[in-house]
Amino acid sequence: MKTSCQVAKAGVTRRGFLGLAAASAVIAGSGIAGCSPAKPSKTDADAEQAQTALEIAESEIKETKEADVVVVGLGVAGVAAMRSAAEAGAHVIAVEKTSIANCRSNMFAAFNCDTARKLGIPDTDPTEIGNELMTQMAHRADYRVINTWLKHCGEAFEWYTGAYKDLLLLGPEDAFPENPDQIYLYAESVGGSTYRPGIDHEHLFAACCCVGSGDGTHRPILEANIEKALETGNAETVFDSPAVKLETKDGKVSAVVCKNLQDGTYTRYTASKGVILASGDYSYNDEMLQKYAPWVYAHKDNYLFSHEGMDCKGNHASTGDGQKLGISVGGHLDIAPHAIMAHIFQFGVENFIELNERGERFCNEDLSMTNIAKVILNQPGSKVFQIIDAKANDYYPIDEMLPMMRGSDGETYSAEA
Ligand SMILES: Cc1cc2nc3c(=O)[nH]c(=O)nc-3n(C[C@H](O)[C@H](O)[C@H](O)COP(=O)(O)OP(=O)(O)OC[C@H]3O[C@@H](n4cnc5c(N)ncnc54)[C@H](O)[C@@H]3O)c2cc1C
Structure with missing residues (x-):
């Protein structure tokens, strides 16, 4: 998905909310290019491998624990991997930094399923979405991965959100609670x-289901999935x-092998069936960011990255550990440049002119958020202005979105009437 605008306003009907952003209701391919089977040269992989090998x-190693499956990263x-493996009967240990x-x-992009229909999302032709994504990603993505997602996203969404009981479904005319x-x-x-056709620049699809919750993320549902996994009696989580x-x-x-951050010791987790690397991206690894996503690195202070979690020592979590671990045992990363999950928020372009x-x-404003971000950064001083109606708060969630905005200097925007 291209954006996460936690903008629900109590009392606003769903239909009154359509002007949010050109970015909404789309399925993005960020990261999917990374699934392409293209291999970098042996020399590159070897160099990376040499850098990442760690002697312990x-x-x-103070302790060894046995599992069928070890999941790295929660x-x-x-x-989802932990719950799925546990429900399939595997003994899973999930380790988290x-x-x-x-x-x-x-x-969440989810379509052709009962939940999406209840929310007012019409059924859609998956092939059209797949073709559009491949075009937008210059055919660097792996269509087999996209196809799997196209076929199963509705089912997966219902399984994942189904972990949370008492989820309220809002139809298009319903008010926010x-x-x-x-x-x-x-x-x-x-x-x-x-x-x-002929009017819209980008092809957007109605397929976006949003979770409304206090902190603007889907955390309550994430935690309900952890509970589901633990309830099986097959799963264990280890933090820090x-x-x-x-x-x-x-x-x-x-x-x-994991480092126990609290006491500096190491624990070995054996995995008889396999290890799942789910440790996120490398947004906070400058070296990797510069190498694989140089255009993001050049403006990294302007971007919001995937998750800004910190370990208990105050270090950023998303440092490409899984990628480096994979390389250390003979894996490879897709050839650069990579698609990366990074956003610059702005108010909906169809509501407020940008200069x-x-x-x-400076551009066809009919662009989704990820794409217009790049155009903005190419403007003089990497700066643009959106002119906002003084009464905009009556029809657009300006106040809710302001804290997510970052100016070209990396500071949060201030609003001036
Ligand atoms: C501003 C913003 C808004 C977004 N909104 C949406 C949205 O609405 N919808 C959407 O689909 N996507 C959205 N995304 C993208 C989404 O956040 C990411 O695609 C998603 O978080 C990736 O999930 P993940 O589990 O692969 O990785 P992560 O969420 O990054 O999780 C990786 C986990 O692994 C842990 N970890 C890291 N290294 C290690 C290690 N060595 N050992 C153990 N654990 C480790 C990390 O601490 C973390 O808990 C948004 C991104 C941004 C920047």
């Missing part, structure tokens, strides 16, 4: 995302324990 003396991917599970998102503790699902820009080394046996990954500092309009 056997005497430093973000949305790791939590920070002290909590992490999530940032609140929007007044109770701040009520977690709910609503569809973003259902009518507003209808594609008009970054995976620092993969071990192999007979050409297969057989164990993960650069010379007072010029």
Whole structure:
């Protein structure tokens, strides 16, 4: 998904909300290019491997624990993997670098399923979406991965959100709940995302289900999924324990070694069936960011990254550990440049005109948030202005969105009437 605008306003009907952002209700391919089977040259991979190999003396490993499956990282991917493996009967140990599970998102692409229909999202032709994504990603993505997602996103969404009981479903005409503790699902820009050939620049699809919750993420649902996994009696979570080394046996990954951040010791987790690396991206690893996403690195202070979790020592969590661990046992990363999950928020372009500092309009404004971010950064001083109606708060959630905005200097925007 391209954006996560936690903008629900109590008392606003769903239909009154269509103008949110051109970015809404779309499925983005960020990261999917990373699934392409293209291999970098052997020299590159070898160089990376050499950098990431870590020696740990056997005497430093204080304990060995056995599992069928070890999941590295408890973000949305790791939590889903842990629950899925536990429900399939595997004994799972999930290790996490920070002290909590992490999530940032609140929007899910889900279509052709009962929940989406109840939210007002019409059924859609998956092939059209797949073709559009491949075009937008210059055919660098792996269509097999996209196709799997196209086929199963509705089913996966219902399984994942189904972990949370008492989820309220809002149809297009329903008002947002007044109770701040009520977690709910609503569809973003259902009518507003209808594609008009010859008029609309980007092809958006109505397929976006959003979670409404107090902190603007889907955390209550994430935690309900952890509970579901633990309820099976097959799963265990270990926090403050970054995976620092993969071990192999007979050409297969057989164990993960984690550092216990609280006392500096190491624990080995053996995995008889497999290890799932779900440790997120490398947003906070400058070297990798510069190498694989140089255009993001050049403006990194302007971007919001996937999740800004910190470990208990005050270090950022998203440092590309999983990628480096994979490389250390013979894996490879896709050839640069990578698609990366990074946003610059702005108010909906269809509501408020944007001008650069010379007072010029600078692009076709009918762009989704990820794409217009790049255009903004190319303007003089990497700066643009959105002119906002003084009464905009009556029809647009300006106040809710302001804290998410960052100016070209990395500071949060201030509003001036
Ligand atoms: C501002 C913003 C808004 C977004 N909104 C949406 C949205 O609405 N919808 C959407 O679909 N996507 C959204 N995204 C993207 C979404 O946040 C990411 O795609 C998603 O979080 C990726 O999930 P993940 O589980 O792969 O990785 P992560 O969420 O990054 O989780 C990885 C986990 O692994 C842990 N970890 C890291 N290293 C180690 C290690 N060595 N050992 C053990 N654990 C480790 C981390 O602490 C973390 O808990 C948004 C991104 C941004 C920047």
